[in-house]
Amino acid sequence: METKSAVKMLAALAQETRLAVFRQLVEAGPAGRAAGELAEVLGCAPATLSFHLKELSNAALIEGRQDGRFVIYAANFASMNALLAFMTENCCRASSADGCAC
């Protein structure tokens, strides 16, 4: 994974609402959740949520699919795994006395 992608993903997750959205989608699994459902659960305006969904989508952390009148979003687990791999590889290399969980 390139540094730029990693920064983009980290930035996408570095915001309370978006992190909450992503956790909801992780919990929901591949079935995902409708945008409106997420807005209600998280208590934010539809426009606001849409903005955040786009942000997460641009970072490739989630994907949306049209399902009738709804748009269902689901976490992209492969991307998240790639991010974790990047972080353990690039930010955890040194063998310190503290030990390294990676």
Place this chain on the structure above:
Amino acid sequence: METKSAVKMLAALAQETRLAVFRQLVEAGPAGRAAGELAEVLGCAPATLSFHLKELSNAALIEGRQDGRFVIYAANFASMNALLAFMTENCCRASSADGCAC
């Protein structure tokens, strides 16, 4: 780890220069690196670097110690491990077909 701390850490790493700083410090290991050295390597003004070091410091991802005229910064590996643990726990739970590296 609390969500707020996680967001703070993610935000600290979600910036090209700061991610570069952190990677330098990971590579340097517990011995760390002087602020000026980092500024030179990364090619940014001392004031700019100082701003980013503070940001990383506030997120508990790095720690500085005075050494004579220099201030030596080192990565806080325990914090980084805590962040990775948080991410694997909170953002990776679902058992998906894609599999989950965690």
Place this chain on the structure above:
DNA sequence: TCAATATTTCAACGATTGTCAAAATATGGA
């Protein structure tokens, strides 16, 4: 086609971020 529902885009805004020169602060050596 038309109305109802779901979502996104647009426009505007205040708040935060990233940058850096200049000034302030801290340390060590002469």
Place this chain on the structure above:
DNA sequence: TCCATATTTTGACAATCGTTGAAATATTGA
């Protein structure tokens, strides 16, 4: 003490971000 070096703080600035109401778009069912 005084100077030179290392770093941080301050102040200013443009750029980006997060929020939301209103308008636009998409889809379904009557």
